[in-house]
Amino acid sequence: MRMLIVSDAWSPQVNGVVTSLQALISELRGMGHQVKLLSPADFRALPCPSYPEIALVWDLWRVGAAIRDFQPDCVHLATEGPLGWAARRWLVKRGLAFSSAIHTRFPEYVHTRWPWVPLSWGYGFLRAFHQPSQAVLVTTERMREVFASWGFKRLLLWRKGVDTQLFQPSVRPPRAAEPVFLYVGRIAPEKNIEAFLALDLPGEQRVVGDGPLREALQAAYPQVRFLGYQHGQALAEAFQSASVLVFPSRTDTYGLVMLEALACGTPVAAFPVAGPLDVLQAGVSGVMDEDLRAACVAALSLDRARCAELAARQSWRASALEFLAQQPLLDGELCRPFGAEITRSRA
Numbered sequence: 001m002r003m004l005i006v007s008d009a010w011s012p013q014v015n016g017v018v019t020s021l022q023a024l025i026s027e028l029r030g031m032g033h034q035v036k037l038l039s040p041a042d043f044r045a046l047p048c049p050s051y052p053e054i055a056l057v058w059d060l061w062r063v064g065a066a067i068r069d070f071q072p073d074c075v076h077l078a079t080e081g082p083l084g085w086a087a088r089r090w091l092v093k094r095g096l097a098f099s100s101a102i103h104t105r106f107p108e109y110v111h112t113r114w115p116w117v118p119l120s121w122g123y124g125f126l127r128a129f130h131q132p133s134q135a136v137l138v139t140t141e142r143m144r145e146v147f148a149s150w151g152f153k154r155l156l157l158w159r160k161g162v163d164t165q166l167f168q169p170s171v172r173p174p175r176a177a178e179p180v181f182l183y184v185g186r187i188a189p190e191k192n193i194e195a196f197l198a199l200d201l202p203g204e205q206r207v208v209g210d211g212p213l214r215e216a217l218q219a220a221y222p223q224v225r226f227l228g229y230q231h232g233q234a235l236a237e238a239f240q241s242a243s244v245l246v247f248p249s250r251t252d253t254y255g256l257v258m259l260e261a262l263a264c265g266t267p268v269a270a271f272p273v274a275g276p277l278d279v280l281q282a283g284v285s286g287v288m289d290e291d292l293r294a295a296c297v298a299a300l301s302l303d304r305a306r307c308a309e310l311a312a313r314q315s316w317r318a319s320a321l322e323f324l325a326q327q328p329l330l331d332g333e334l335c336r337p338f339g340a341e342i343t344r345s346r347a
Contacts, residue, residue: 002034003327004072006063008081009103010039013054015186016256017103020160020319021078027320036070038063038083060086067091074099074327080106080129092132097328099135101158102126102147108251109190123150134328139254140278156326161316162259166232169265169308170240179203181296182242182266184235184257185249187211195248195271197221199293208238239264244299247276248292255279258286262311265304269295285310 005025009017021037028035043062045055063086067075075091077084077100084100091098107122130136130152137158138144144155174180180203183196188211197205197217205224218226230238239245245261247270255275258268268286270276280286285307289295
């Protein structure tokens, strides 16, 4: 098939959306599908105010021509940014079907930055974007229930995976006498990172990532090692050398870094909220507690081999097959035959 994916999030951004799409595209191409990505790299863009890592496309009148020239069999809108809206308008105007995905809890993120903005406004914005979609993909059953309660329709599951070739246990795990507590992700208000930085923990605290709060938080917490972005093997080694991954976010829809840490044998400490509750097996691969420090300390005693074993069951190929099975062709017919292999893959 000829598949078009439209995303406002793409390299050089470093986040779970980009990681998921990169893995998806690689798997789909490996299956023989012709996949084209429309991203800010294909257009003219300006940096987002207050978050310059995010590129905002402005020559949106070119989006329709790009879709028409590729002549796709199906189209997937991965984000609700300017590119996503432009592609949505072009497709809706012509009565063409498409799928979309909810990767982030946008209303909670907006509310975190600007508390006077009601959650209902953010969810209204999301509903408007996804309302004409034939398949709105979410990561977990819990998220499907959350979005259904806000009035979303046609919600389907698209579970994520992990690269077990890159992320795997080290032959030399971290020493118990010198624990390392690690945070991996954006350094931004919605990630609630200060809940981790402010903890009085034994051993060392490290942060992998970057974002608008880095400079201020690095000055406020000089005892914490800020390592910036890490990629590939360097990122895998950061997970492998950590005793515990600390995931302080309360608003993520999933949290792909938890799965990557587990694949390296590193247990997770988190709050008992959506995301961790869907990824972690309590007392086995992670500890979830409203007392985040208690969760961090308790996670030190978890079996690293068991963590890696659980994560290894979730491949990106199975994730790509599930994605494929949910895609509507432009005439609205679902691509179920192309995803027939998914049942065998998950068995």
